[in-house]
Amino acid sequence: MKFIDLFAGIGGFHLGMEQAGHECVGWVEWDKFARKSYQAIHDVKGVWNASDIRTVRSTEIPRADCWCFGFPCQDISVAGRQKGFTSGKRSSLFFTVTGLIRDLEEKDRPSYLLIENVKNLLSINGGFDFLKLQVELDEIGYDVEWEVLDSAQVVPQHRERIFIVGHLRGQSTRKVFPIVKGNREVDSRTDSTNTLTTRYGEAQGAGSYIAESKPSQVRQIGNISSSNSFGGNPQIGRVYDLEGISPTLSTMQGGGQEPKVLVNLQVRKLTPRECWRLQGFPDWAFDRAKNAGLSDSQLYKQAGNSVTVPVVRLIAERMALANEARR
Numbered sequence: 001m002k003f004i005d006l007f008a009g010i011g012g013f014h015l016g017m018e019q020a021g022h023e024c025v026g027w028v029e030w031d032k033f034a035r036k037s038y039q040a041i042h043d044v045k046g047v048w049n050a051s052d053i054r055t056v057r058s059t060e061i062p063r064a065d066c067w068c069f070g071f072p073c074q075d076i077s078v079a080g081r082q083k084g085f086t087s088g089k090r091s092s093l094f095f096t097v098t099g100l101i102r103d104l105e106e107k108d109r110p111s112y113l114l115i116e117n118v119k120n121l122l123s124i125n126g127g128f129d130f131l132k133l134q135v136e137l138d139e140i141g142y143d144v145e146w147e148v149l150d151s152a153q154v155v156p157q158h159r160e161r162i163f164i165v166g167h168l169r170g171q172s173t174r175k176v177f178p179i180v181k182g183n184r185e186v187d188s189r190t191d192s193t194n195t196l197t198t199r200y201g202e203a204q205g206a207g208s209y210i211a212e213s214k215p216s217q218v219r220q221i222g223n224i225s226s227s228n229s230f231g232g233n234p235q236i237g238r239v240y241d242l243e244g245i246s247p248t249l250s251t252m253q254g255g256g257q258e259p260k261v262l263v264n265l266q267v268r269k270l271t272p273r274e275c276w277r278l279q280g281f282p283d284w285a286f287d288r289a290k291n292a293g294l295s296d297s298q299l300y301k302q303a304g305n306s307v308t309v310p311v312v313r314l315i316a317e318r319m320a321l322a323n324e325a326r327r
Helices: 012-019 032-041 093-102 124-139 272-278 283-291 296-305 309-325
Strands: 002-006 023-028 048-050 066-069 112-118 142-150 160-168 188-190 196-198 220-223 238-240 260-263 266-269
Touching: 002 012, 012 023, 012 066, 012 309, 032 283, 032 296, 066 093, 093 124, 112 309, 124 142, 160 309, 272 283, 272 296, 283 296
Parallel strands: 002 023, 002 066, 023 048, 066 112, 142 196, 238 260
Antiparallel strands: 112 160, 142 160, 188 196, 220 238, 260 266
């Protein structure tokens, strides 16, 4: 399938989709440092791109089978101000994307939408915002399914994110979720929001990226902060066991907030390379970004902002199978 990569960051969607055999035909990213990394990592010479989604016209976007996007989450995240999906200035960019789709003739609309965001999208404003998202997608012709997936099942990082797949009506697309092995669902449960959280360690087609499914645990073994250090924030001083998994990587703006680990009785913070690895990026991708002149501060930030590549790959492989089945 051909895909468009919106709010592209450093290209976590791009890499995961590409690993599943899909082709990027366009991308949009406004941050100049992320653009620098993206162009260093991916082969995008001659590929359509834009820097500001708000200035893009639907007529200039290449036709594609799938649009991928993780729209900004600062207004939704538990760590943010939680202005909400509909009233937050940045998160409302979701409607900029749906507006572009509205401007397309139905025959030119993507058959799939692949959307990622923080788990809090399900519950913020009493669930009204998530309902609004579903209504909006319904109005532009898409039926939706979703899963909350934890990156800890593919990489040593606890990172729960909601993934939403939109299916354009009339295109005979097939469901992607739940992730199954054979005819049974893999170790799933229903959470308090009545959505399905799937443990997909043994999922069919996962390849070498998926480790054996087992209980995940963030192992905190100490704290080096005090009432006078790190601004009195105990979270910043937490120390984790290398044998456990990492807490969720954040954008780590301002420095000093990177996860810390105990190695040979010495406490140190994770390196930028290690943070990229926790998001499933191969070392060659990190090296290309680093060699393009990105600072450690930017490399930390970019890791925290990205999607987890192997999670995207797994979903993209399911989409590939579904796409082949409908031909």
